[in-house]
Amino acid sequence: MTETLSTENGRTVLRMRRELRHPAEKVWRAITEPSQLAGWFPATVEFDLRLDGPVTFTFEEDPGAPVDEQSTGVIRAYDPPRLLEYTWGVEVLRWELEPSPDGCTLHLTATYDDRPGSASFSGGWTLCFDALVRVLGGSVPERDYAVLHEHFVKVYGLDQGVVTDDGGVRFERQLVKPKEKVWELLAGAETAAVGSVPPAGFVAKGIDPGSATEVTAAERLTYTWSQGDVTWALRDGNGGARLVLTQTGPAADYLDAWHDLIEALAAELVR
Template sequence: MTETLSTENGRTVLRMQRELRHPVEKVWRAITEPGQLSGWFPAAVELDLRLDGAVTFTFEDDPDAPVEEHGSGVIRAYEPPRLIEYTWGVEVLRWELVPSAEGCTLHLTATYDDRPGSASFTSGWTLCFDALDHVLGGSAVPEKDYAELHEHFVKVYGLDRGAVDDDGGIRFERQLVRPKELVWQLLAGAATATAGSTPPAGFVAKGIDPGTVTEAAEPERLTYTWSQGEVGWTLRDGNGGARLVLTQTGPAAAYLDAWRDLIEALAAELVTRDVKP
């Protein structure tokens, strides 16, 4: 498996490839026929296999929901048995098959806007490709842990790095692998965050002298003052877990490394935590 991440025409482009010991025609059926797609693709798919044909996606966790709540698309390129490209909402998925001496090489190009979600997408497709190989009759693949894969790709792609704004403030956007309720629990510990109080220590990076909490809405938002501005934590549901956005206004560039250390320690702890049903 190889993976690359780039930015092209203002959008994020993820490229992945997988060597398969199966002929092109066999793999083509597995990536275009609903009966075979159901064994490895992350959603149930129906495709009108022609140029400009419709594509619909339905998720098993809520099969009765309206199609528009799940996603739909259109086939933009169709050259059987080697190429199919279609949209999934605003995302574009391009699948290409190239014959090889031992079978074929599957190339996936995914184009989307959510760069911070790239580790989630790569991890998900990696597990899907393992399942695809199994559907095709390939050898058993050792089970990989999604959370560990996710954190690996965060580092590979540099998604653990924050950014300094033009005005000197900083911002982190980080996908995590567990729900926001558990994230908040680990950050707050036994403390309760309320307006007017000092923020729980888990929400404060090394070197910052915090002021008082100005907004607290467990488990989604915490805002507090510091000597030269404001620190804001936001947690929302993301792909595979909570999406964290951390901002600090004022001349905050000097705290970039401290925030990165805090967030990465949190992310590492989350990998070890099981989510109880």
């Protein structure tokens, strides 16, 4: 299996491929029939298999969730047993089967807007493809999602921060544990409180922190430094917490220090 990540027409495009030792017709049934999809796809799917046919997605953990634009889609291309493309909310999934001497090649092209979530999507689809192989009658060793996630973060360069136009620093990083666990590791044995110096885990090397000006446990911490503010913001993301860290002021010199701190945190969360 190979993976590539690109930006096309302003959207993120993830391409994945897997060689399968089964004919295209057999794999086609596995990617279109609900009874087989149930064994590997991340949601329960109901298809009306025709061009412009509706699609509905339901997650097992919340079967009573209301049907909205994020749980429905429409078939945009349909050419059995070669091509199936449909929307899933604002995401587009394109499945292509190419015959090969040993079976067929499965191509997945996913188009979406959340580039920082790409490692989560790649890790998740990797596990789905492993489950697909088992549905088809094959055997694949079990893999750890968190390890896969961190592998793809490095492959795609999603661990890198940016210097903003005003000279500040910004990181957006998907993590593999809930925000409560992330906060616990950052705070350690200390307590974060407005008016107090933030716990050491929230401070990159070389920064002399001022007092915290905003604290919402497991969600947000802002403190001053000599030329601006530092803000840690955590929210629920795909597979764990989504971290957005910003430092205002002339902060480019701290880019590497923040990178090292965030990556040490991410490595600790995988253990």
